[in-house]
Amino acid sequence: MTVQELPGAAAYRPTPPPAWKPLTDPAPLLPDPEPYRVLGTDAVADVDPELLLRLHAELVRGRRYNAQATALTKQGRLAVYPSSTGQEACEIAAALVLEERDWLFPSYRDTLAAVARGLDPVEALTLLRGDRHTGYDPREHRIAPLCTPLATQLPHAVGLAHAARLKGDDVVALAMVGDGGTSEGDFHEALNFAAVWRAPVVFLVQNNGFAISVPLAKQTAAPSLAHKAVGYGMPGRLVDGNDAAAVHQVLSEAVERARSGGGPTLVEAVTYRMDAHTNADDATRYRGDSEVEAWRDHDPVQLMERELTARGLLDDEGAEAARAAAERMAAALRERMNVDPVLDPMDLFTHVYAEQTAQLREQAARLREELAAENDEHGTHDGGAAR
Numbered sequence: 001m002t003v004q005e006l007p008g009a010a011a012y013r014p015t016p017p018p019a020w021k022p023l024t025d026p027a028p029l030l031p032d033p034e035p036y037r038v039l040g041t042d043a044v045a046d047v048d049p050e051l052l053l054r055l056h057a058e059l060v061r062g063r064r065y066n067a068q069a070t071a072l073t074k075q076g077r078l079a080v081y082p083s084s085t086g087q088e089a090c091e092i093a094a095a096l097v098l099e100e101r102d103w104l105f106p107s108y109r110d111t112l113a114a115v116a117r118g119l120d121p122v123e124a125l126t127l128l129r130g131d132r133h134t135g136y137d138p139r140e141h142r143i144a145p146l147c148t149p150l151a152t153q154l155p156h157a158v159g160l161a162h163a164a165r166l167k168g169d170d171v172v173a174l175a176m177v178g179d180g181g182t183s184e185g186d187f188h189e190a191l192n193f194a195a196v197w198r199a200p201v202v203f204l205v206q207n208n209g210f211a212i213s214v215p216l217a218k219q220t221a222a223p224s225l226a227h228k229a230v231g232y233g234m235p236g237r238l239v240d241g242n243d244a245a246a247v248h249q250v251l252s253e254a255v256e257r258a259r260s261g262g263g264p265t266l267v268e269a270v271t272y273r274m275d276a277h278t279n280a281d282d283a284t285r286y287r288g289d290s291e292v293e294a295w296r297d298h299d300p301v302q303l304m305e306r307e308l309t310a311r312g313l314l315d316d317e318g319a320e321a322a323r324a325a326a327e328r329m330a331a332a333l334r335e336r337m338n339v340d341p342v343l344d345p346m347d348l349f350t351h352v353y354a355e356q357t358a359q360l361r362e363q364a365a366r367l368r369e370e371l372a373a374e375n376d377e378h379g380t381h382d383g384g385a386a387r
């Protein structure tokens, strides 16, 4: 028996549907077929030479920062460092497009973006040093804590941006995430809310080819990560993530759009993670040298240097000055990171609860006794300064 034969079934027959049309025209939301480029194209003529030189100086500094931080892991001064070598153009551009009143929501790989935004280079490494807390005041710098759980920074960014809009504050949030992070539920929820609320947010996906050992082809079947934007009703932009001028331009446009009430944008920056996932990873286990070498020819620092040299904006002396400034930053970082922080073991109990539990009070008392006994035995105790 079919449904139509049921007594009274006619009442349930659908009437002819009304003319259907999409809620949003998808065509203007679609990304360009090729990543947008500026360096080496006619578009570079419109870029302020001062900006190109600033980007260059920051790229050189950023490259050196990554190398120094990686060296510090080998010396036991840093617990872990997820290097952004090869991705400096994204890191620098993300920091430079924001105003002081805006917010940056970085992932664990984005220390450099935080430093380029003005955060103290040592404070930026506190978390990765294995020290407690974030190491800096997120509200003071308007930089959310470097986020290790994948994509959880995205809904935070949307919430902050939406709240700012409701309060009438002129604030844009820029949230950074990796290609792997786009498979997380938080990515979906953040983009959906952002688009429905037209929140002033920019999502920057750094597609660096891998999520630890998982290549992009095993991560998604989407035509590109930028295409994902269309399903949420926001524009997707595809940009060459190693071209600092292009990333700066695309992100600036997205920030401007967010600020003027146009809603969120998803930017996919196509780049490459030149180093292993972190110092704890061996990338030779899952990718070949030839792939890495091919990307060396498209290095973000070199791309910028080639352009500046061709346009007569950078000579040997200028390049040397940028390198020397980066070297001074690295030396200062080394020196400060080589100082042992004085830690008070009793700090374990601070900032955990506003009001400590009975168990914690008991454990704190026991530790205090043990430390006092140690002090009696050895005269002094290193970590006892603040007790």
Ligand SMILES: Cc1ncc(C[n+]2csc(CCOP(=O)(O)OP(=O)(O)O)c2C)c(N)n1
Pocket (backbone or CB within 6 Å): 109, 148, 149, 150, 177, 178, 179, 180, 181, 182, 208, 210, 211, 212, 273, 277
């Ligand atoms: C919710 C969650 N699941 C799993 C992990 C473990 N994990 C850490 S990094 C990573 C890969 C992320 O890759 P991607 O988003 O592409 O960022 P990239 O490291 O390339 O910058 C994974 C799976 C995590 N940190 N958080």
Ligand SMILES: [Mg+2]
Pocket (backbone or CB within 6 Å): 178, 179, 180, 206, 207, 208, 209, 210, 211, 212
């Ligand atoms: Mg990745």
